[in-house]
Amino acid sequence: MDLSCPLPEDPADCITLGHGGGGRLSQRLLEEIFLPAFGTMGPEHALDAFTVGATSGKMAFSTDSHVVHPLFFPGGDIGKLAVCGTVNDLAMSGARPRWLSVGFILEEGLPMETLRKVVDSMAATAKAAGVSIVAGDTKVVERGKADGLYLTTAGIGTVAREVELVPGRITPGDTVIVSGDIGRHGMAIMAQREGLAFDAPLVSDCAPLHEAVQGLLDARVPVRCLRDCTRGGLATVLVELARQSGRCLHLEEAAVPVTETVRAACELLGIDPLYVANEGCFVAVVANEMASEALDRLRDAGFPEATRIGEVASEGDGAGRLFLQNAFGIRRPLDLISGEQLPRIC
């Protein structure tokens, strides 16, 4: 299955090294593609830095690079992924995502039409998420030196609350919630790459998560810590939370929502869905007495699959570790995966 983009007939419709030179072609790229899409770069676009209006209080700052292959996949594309990735990282710290920057590394020969589609997707995703793309940069590398394009987004969010959402706040007896069914993003990419078809289509869950988080915070659910289940999947996030908090986490395998299609794809490829990347799914560790309220708020926010999947053990053995209880009642420790089962999925 050839996933490369066909080269247009007219080389004028392609990215050339000149587009990275800072001269007339760079100017045209800015005026014809970036500015119409990211209107918010506004008249300041040609300045070296964007000035964020007066703010007070704490800010959150985050970055993510994106090298997903192929660039377009069911449920999203590299542009949507790059915006959601940084929006979600900010949201997980309890911040309201506000401003994004984007660095484009473009491959010579990239069809202008492909760039335009990615940029339009970024703009639409940013608009839907209520963030502004205010700063950018473009570099061009020779043919073969990037797979079409790589994107790096960085973002700033404003933090209204006093309490930080950090693993150190995780408390024995807390409940572990996942916002939705897992494994869809990674398996959608893999299925597309391998040319696999299933009865039900595999569609990435790629989506911004900040409104769901805001729903929890507005409802005054005592959220200890949030983490989106991207690279490494749900299991990796929980292993890290256990380590960083020094607490013992229990995960009940049978409670973890996985669609039939994802399960079938994972079986076919010999992949554990617990370690598959998601791009629109997060874990919340909340005080047990408010867990039902948290699930209600998540369902209200459009996450009908939100489920209780585990708990934080009382103090004692297993500090800093994650244990999985499988469907047969057998309990085993889970750890970080040592290699890379799904390269280039984000």
Added chain:
Amino acid sequence: MDLSCPLPEDPADCITLGHGGGGRLSQRLLEEIFLPAFGTMGPEHALDAFTVGATSGKMAFSTDSHVVHPLFFPGGDIGKLAVCGTVNDLAMSGARPRWLSVGFILEEGLPMETLRKVVDSMAATAKAAGVSIVAGDTKVVERGKADGLYLTTAGIGTVAREVELVPGRITPGDTVIVSGDIGRHGMAIMAQREGLAFDAPLVSDCAPLHEAVQGLLDARVPVRCLRDCTRGGLATVLVELARQSGRCLHLEEAAVPVTETVRAACELLGIDPLYVANEGCFVAVVANEMASEALDRLRDAGFPEATRIGEVASEGDGAGRLFLQNAFGIRRPLDLISGEQLPRIC
């Protein structure tokens, strides 16, 4: 001349796809390379976003991607370049650079030693510039899909002053100053790539510029606008300033400082030094009556070559354009360059 890095004998000393997987290898990369260098990522390193302490007032936000080839060159490397690039963009807006993020796109097979050298260089440059590298991300692409590594930095600076440094403030009669001799960065890269040697070595001017800017602002020099002369060089910056301000700028060619070595290299390669990238050189447009004071402050700040190179014409003809007066007294308009004379220099 082979500029690629030799592969180490032991594949354990190389970047593998697993280092981008978010699992154990990613964790090791963080613990063994990034954290020891960027100590400021501190205990928060594994969180999705870094929380910037309480601030008030305006902030500047900027980003730059870096694909320079080769990775190491006389006077710097891709790491130093990436830190200086974003520090300088922030400084040009009159901000005090404070926090940086960095996205690494690594090529499978990159020697760990090379990564370590780049990371150490970033850390040293950040320390010298008084900025903290507080957020990061790493992705790995297959062999051949990047030239060792690409870096994207983003940065936040705090803006203390009320007046924005924008082209709209440029006024007829203002003086145009350049902070130093031009063309060194681009020609140092080209000479290394082409294997050219000169009597005097060609060394990049790559350096942070924020202290020089702070010196001007502290001395209450009425600075209208600042711009670092990176891609496209001095001429491109001045063409853009003329356009954006709607003023007519005059540049006196004979006044522009260029070293003998840069001049010789440019002649040999048929390149106009006015369009060659710099990484430690900027233009300041200042009120004429304070131009001497500005030059004194720049020389105090370690820029002995700071020179008056032009002026803003009185209102009338030539609005929005840049004119060059050459050594023979001939005046001609300069425009943006149409292609790319020096690819991959930053």
